[in-house]
Amino acid sequence: MADAGSAGVTGGPAASHPVRTYLFALTEAGGTVPPELGVARRVVERGHRVTVLADASMADESRATGAEYRSWSASPAGEFRDWELRTPTSLARGMSDRMITGPAPGQAADTTTAIESLQPDLVLTSFMGVGAMIAAEARGVPFDVLIPNTYPLPSPGAPPLGTGLAPGRGPLGRMRDRAVNSGTVRLIDAYALAPINELRHEWGLDPILHTWDQMHRARRMLVLTSAAFDFPADVPDNVRYVGPILDDPAWAAGEAWTPPAGDGPLVLVAMSSTFQNHVECLQRIADALGSLPVRGLVTTGPAVSPDAIRAPANVTVVASAPHREVLPEARLVVTHGGHGTVIKALAAGLPLVILHHGRDQPGNAVRVTTRGAGVAVSRRASARRIAKAVAEVLDDPSYREAAAELGRAVAREAAGSALLDELQVTPRDRTDPPGHP
Numbered sequence: 001m002a003d004a005g006s007a008g009v010t011g012g013p014a015a016s017h018p019v020r021t022y023l024f025a026l027t028e029a030g031g032t033v034p035p036e037l038g039v040a041r042r043v044v045e046r047g048h049r050v051t052v053l054a055d056a057s058m059a060d061e062s063r064a065t066g067a068e069y070r071s072w073s074a075s076p077a078g079e080f081r082d083w084e085l086r087t088p089t090s091l092a093r094g095m096s097d098r099m100i101t102g103p104a105p106g107q108a109a110d111t112t113t114a115i116e117s118l119q120p121d122l123v124l125t126s127f128m129g130v131g132a133m134i135a136a137e138a139r140g141v142p143f144d145v146l147i148p149n150t151y152p153l154p155s156p157g158a159p160p161l162g163t164g165l166a167p168g169r170g171p172l173g174r175m176r177d178r179a180v181n182s183g184t185v186r187l188i189d190a191y192a193l194a195p196i197n198e199l200r201h202e203w204g205l206d207p208i209l210h211t212w213d214q215m216h217r218a219r220r221m222l223v224l225t226s227a228a229f230d231f232p233a234d235v236p237d238n239v240r241y242v243g244p245i246l247d248d249p250a251w252a253a254g255e256a257w258t259p260p261a262g263d264g265p266l267v268l269v270a271m272s273s274t275f276q277n278h279v280e281c282l283q284r285i286a287d288a289l290g291s292l293p294v295r296g297l298v299t300t301g302p303a304v305s306p307d308a309i310r311a312p313a314n315v316t317v318v319a320s321a322p323h324r325e326v327l328p329e330a331r332l333v334v335t336h337g338g339h340g341t342v343i344k345a346l347a348a349g350l351p352l353v354i355l356h357h358g359r360d361q362p363g364n365a366v367r368v369t370t371r372g373a374g375v376a377v378s379r380r381a382s383a384r385r386i387a388k389a390v391a392e393v394l395d396d397p398s399y400r401e402a403a404a405e406l407g408r409a410v411a412r413e414a415a416g417s418a419l420l421d422e423l424q425v426t427p428r429d430r431t432d433p434p435g436h437p
Contacts, residue, residue, distance in 0.1 A: 262314065
């Protein structure tokens with residue numbers, strides 16, 4: 001596995017580049033936090049001035065990067081219980097209200113205040129940080145959007161986000177993808193477009209035609225994954241694949257870890273770092289491992305107490321463990337399919353069994369299964385069915401061989417310099433701001 005702690009950090013402080021000022025405007029979204037703060041840490045280590053504007057829950061992790069920390073003035077909206085939303089309409093409305101447009105006015109005001117005091121050369125925002133994007137655009141400061149996943153916006157050649165589909169083949173397959181993408185754009189526009197354009201008007205900006213056009217106005221859209229992992233697609237000219245960030249989250253990085261006793265293959269179970277109503281699924285996974293000649297290590301993360309899982313004799317349940325130390329000892333990873341866990345498992349050459357729950361996870365699963373690097377089973381699968389999938393992947397060397405092949409590309413891109421190369425900016429990148437309130 002690549003050394004995630006130093007990936008992409010070369011040349012020492014400000015090696016051959018002038019010192020610049022960077023403002024990170026980030027939102028708390030569970031698994032996106034470690035890679036986004038990993039970018040900030042790498043910029044600090046290059047010798048630049050970095051300020052992180054983020055939720056209060058990210059304060060300690062932000063300061064640990066070496067950056068200055070500032071808090072959003074408004075409290076976060078709270079837990080987005082997306083697992084309770086049963087229809088595409090309710091999901092689109094909830095995502096707009098809670099993650100996109102609801103926080104945007106406060107983000108715009110706070111980001112403007114930070115821009116005026118810091119005079120950054122570049123603003124980097126989370127994908128949902130629409131208000132920060134608008135503030136940077138209004139002040140004539142270039143902004144980049146961080147995407148700690150596969151490229152999510154509709155693009156020819158890629159399957160629709162969240163469907164778990166492989167890319168459509170032939171005229172009918174391509175027609176399917178265009179139709180589904182068009183429908184999802186209309187759905188999110190129905191709830192997010194008008195509030196975004198109202199905010200843009202307040203800050204002296206022209207309206208946009210579609211919600212996702214706000215992201216397209218970025219100087220760069222930095223995709224924090226391996227191009228070899230994503231499906232090839234016709235993406236906009238400002239999209240850059242800069243390799244994944246393999247850092248462990250702060251709540252796990254410093255933990256001590258001792259391998260479970262025994263000689264059976266070690267199976268790591270790593271589910272969501274945010275709650276996705278997945279306790280029963282975790283229990284069925286633990287029960288499945290209890291029926292096999294393996295050593296199971298279940299890391300519940302901050303969302304679930306280890307006490308919530310009844311552990312069979314050959315399964316150890318802990319709140320956290322440093323995955324960068326566990327993965328070299330493991331033979332298989334069982335996961336919900338979040339990008340961070342999937343990409344770290346592949347970088348270590350490990351195959352996966354994926355029980356995806358939603359969000360980006362079906363898409364990550366299909367990118368694994370179409371490459372032969374693992375299997376996907378329903379999150380509602382019985383312990384017996386899960387055990388069968390685990391045994392299949394452990395017993396068939398083709399899964400490990402495919403994972404190792406894909407993982408070599410992932411690790412190579414993680415260790416490259418593409419990220420920091422793309423973040424170099426000059427004063428010429430600035431534009432004259434339009435009028436503002």
